[in-house]
Amino acid sequence: MTNFPATTPTVRFYDDNAQQLFDQYQSLSFERVHGEWLHHLPTQPGLALDVGAGSGRDAKALAERGWQVMAIEPAEKLRTLGETYTHEGDVSWIDDTLPALNRVRQLSQRFQLILVSAVWMHLSPDEQQRALRVVSSLLAPGGLLVITYREGSNSDERQFHSVNMGMLDSWARDLALLPVQASHNNDQLGRQGVAWHLRVFRLPDDGTGALPSLRHIIVNDDKASSYKLGLLRSLTRLADTAPGIVMSRKEEWVTVPLGAVGLFWIKLFRPLLIDRDLRQAPGKKAMASLKMTSIV
Known part of the structure; x- marks a missing residue:
């Protein structure tokens, strides 16, 4: 679940450990990881953006639910595994990165769902604010933005930053995003000292879509x-x-x-x-x- 230029220690970690991480992600089902917010999914499937798509687990699950998915993953080896895993579904893969998402923005698409799972804590505070501006601009009216991020210590070479939840919510208000759900849970893999936070926002559709x-x-x-x-x-x-x-x-x-x-x-x-x-x-x-x- 990465989203970084290939020159950073973070993306090198995901590339160097691609198969191990692929197996780790696949050990948890989409429903187990994301079940608490799935009831917010629009009843009519549309275009979804999976930022930091990793193994393709979430992208494939969304495609099986009728969504057309654009999967974003800059770690080449992990992306290759994900492409193989999702090749039968309506999933297209792009090498791109937050906070800019330059290649995605060039496509001039608007998304009914944007999922940013296990990425946010790898962004610096300044990058987090910019990333929120970028992804909010890619939402269609009524679109759903789902962000999950990790809290806790880490011993490998990946870069982790703190996430100020109050600031995140404040930036979302400034961008006219409506809060839908906020929660936090223990790590699904049972790692001590690791917890996960969820934020769900919606871009209002005021009839001027x-x-x-x-x-x-x-x-x-x-x-x-x-x-x-x-x-x-x-x-x-x-x-x-x-x-x-x-x-x-x-x-x-x-x-x-x-x-x-x-x-x-x-x-x-x-x-x-x-x-x-x-x-x-x-x-x-x-x-x-x-x-x-x-x-x-």
Whole structure:
């Protein structure tokens, strides 16, 4: 259950002990490990993200329940074992890592379930906060986020960090995540001094589910856009990266500097119009003749 770049002692440990850890994970069933929160699973299976998928035990169990699973595991040898174990199910494997999850984010997917099992304690406090921002941004409206993490001593070379549960809950509130369940239990393998904590959150679906989806498409679509869609894309990019630039805010509208909108529009469309000289409409030449380079 790892999620680290291959240069760290943590991921090297999981690679060096891949078969032993695979057998250890497989000795416990999915239901035994995760049974206390399974009643929160959406009744309609959808797209699930298993971060730190390890042996593939959880990914396979979710796939058998009808979920389409994206399994994230950076430890190559453990990932190979997991791929073999889940090859008959609807499970795709990706080499990626928290806190950034860069490859997952490039896919522009939204998930009804995100499971981060036995990973969180390997992240530093700063990485934990960033990771929560990242995974919350990948949730679909109404989506469920499940985090389990270990508390207790460790004698091997893996890196462990403390998890401030109060801060985790506070960060979740700041991200508009609703608390669903919190608990802690003894170690299922019977290790002394080891306990496990569970946090379950849900991204509320306030009936505007189509708006986040539209926003997601506008911001992440890499195709050339019409001018109206281009303006929306510029505004959403501005809102994502420079929210502090808002001059005034009302319930139904905000005021932003026109120059900032123009700057973001140029930054987005210069590669299309100037660098690549792409057409903007059928039968017309590209607009490189506008000489926009003089104002960039």
